Amino acid sequence: MLLSIVTPFYNEEEAIDAFFSRLTGLLDRTLPAYDFEFVCVDDGSRDRTLEILKARAAADARVRVVELARNFGKEAALTAGLTVARGDAVIPIDADLQDPPEIIPEMVRLWADEGYDVVEARRADRSSDTWLKRFSAESFYKLNNAIAETPIPENTGDFRLMSRRVVDVINALPERQRFMKGIFAWVGFRRARVEFVREQRVAGSTKWNKWRLWNLALEGITSFSTWPLRVWTYVGAAIAGLAFLYGLILIVSTLIGGRSVPGYASLMSAILFMGGVQLIGIGILGEYLGRTYLETKQRPVFVIREIYGRGEGGQQEAAHGGAPGGAGQT
Template sequence: MKKKISLIVPCYNEEEALPFFYKEISRVSDEMNNYDFELIFVDDGSKDKTLETLQKLSAKDKRITYISFSRNFGKEAAMYAGFINASGEYVAVMDADMQDPPSLLPEMAAYLTSGEYDSVATRRVNREGEPRIRSFFARAFYRIINKISDADIVDGARDYRLMKREMVDAIIEMGEYNRFSKGIYGWVGFKTKWLPFQNAERIAGETKWSFWKLFKYSLDGIINFSQVPLSIASWSGILLTGIALLIILFICIRKLLFGDPVAGWASLTCIIMFIGGIQLFCMGIIGQYLSKMYLEIKKRPHYIVRQTNREDTVKKVQ
């Protein structure tokens, strides 16, 4: 009996890229005729004709399931919806812009069927075509998060990976609202084979990830998988308190021994502003953690499905 590969494809304004992607994934799936395929396209509230394109494709290919959100919930929610609705023994995630080459799937499946690995993940070995400043901050993020958290994230790691059912079930069990899949993949464990590949440009359309969005996403990753920022806030308070006590002691001794008055309003102002800035910085760190807790406590659904072509689709999850 053939094993099934469920392929999850998050889409946001991918009207131009979808025809190219479907043509390539059809070619690859035809070559992998020893597997059955389930193609789950998740329309993340696109504003172009992505949904119409998916409807046309599903009309001629019964392997296609499309799930259209009521609004843009983000890529993490789209992937989570795919995981919940996937039925295959193997589950893959990949982008529709062709930056995740479908041609790697046969090799990825071969590693899984060998029984040695539970997951085959991909990583870019270069960042050609990417702005240098963006590459610099991306590499810095990977170094920082691996040092301060339990998440095992390889530099250049993509969301593109093929996993066994057991690993997918473990990911689904992690039902937090604030999701950072690259960290979740590492946190759940399982034995992973890393598959390097050369960076590929988008086949069509424009990237949806601005520098600011990537910066916010990286902060989410650090907050979701590390308590080190909270420790920094605590130790900053202890350090500044110690310094303040030493300065007070120094001033008192100088006044008693030499009778020098305490002078210099400018230096005093600078110190007050410095300490005030540290306090606001620490409050900001605590506020970020509180905001994540607030979102989790509200138990809002990760996504809401507006339209789908599959009756048994899980339309929202809390």
């Protein structure tokens, strides 16, 4: 049986040697009955990442390198890797090795021996992350799971094992704006969980700044919930109720105490408050409208420039375009 290890790479030249050294030694030692392929997706790296990966593919027939035409982002790179992977089970894992590959044998056992289609890796300890990152991640999971129809398991990333039929379902989904953690949860299937302690990066630095993490959180919330749209009905009803109550108070006070001179400060506060509320509502509508606009274009999630490595029959494979389900590949 074939296991596919799928890894997106973006400016990870310092981590490549440690990544392959740790994984190949571990997998050859602990899972000798399985064949492996390493699907390495270069997401438009600007350093020597692609060059080093191509050298790996030339030296090891198990390594296949997918070169994207530009930087499409991690979600698109992961989608490309799942599309190209041929394994009976597929294991996405990051190149920084913060998710320890030592739990892969247990994941494979739960899949092969106990019949689970998905084996999630849950971070039992995130002390290696900063306080701000831990707090923001916890807040996102709580908010998302409170409003989304399909909750995302807390402290689970992309690192997991998925059976072939799960991967086929994910590849068949037509949506272009992809939040992979939500998609992994949405497809369902029988699931197990393995816990681990998150480690420090083996080399290099993270490519996720606060702004990108914020945009990813917005992507997740708007991809799997319409609650941000629905809530403005209740906000409007509440403000209308307060306005009606305030109008009654003004009428009663005028009948009892006579006419009062309206205050400039209170008037401006009301105008600015209502203007801000309306702009927030319009912004949320724009977020959903923008997502609809991007989906209607039907552009592929990624474009593959080339695939390096030996495919079936020992021939080098190549691809010049890509979309969910492998459209555009040759």
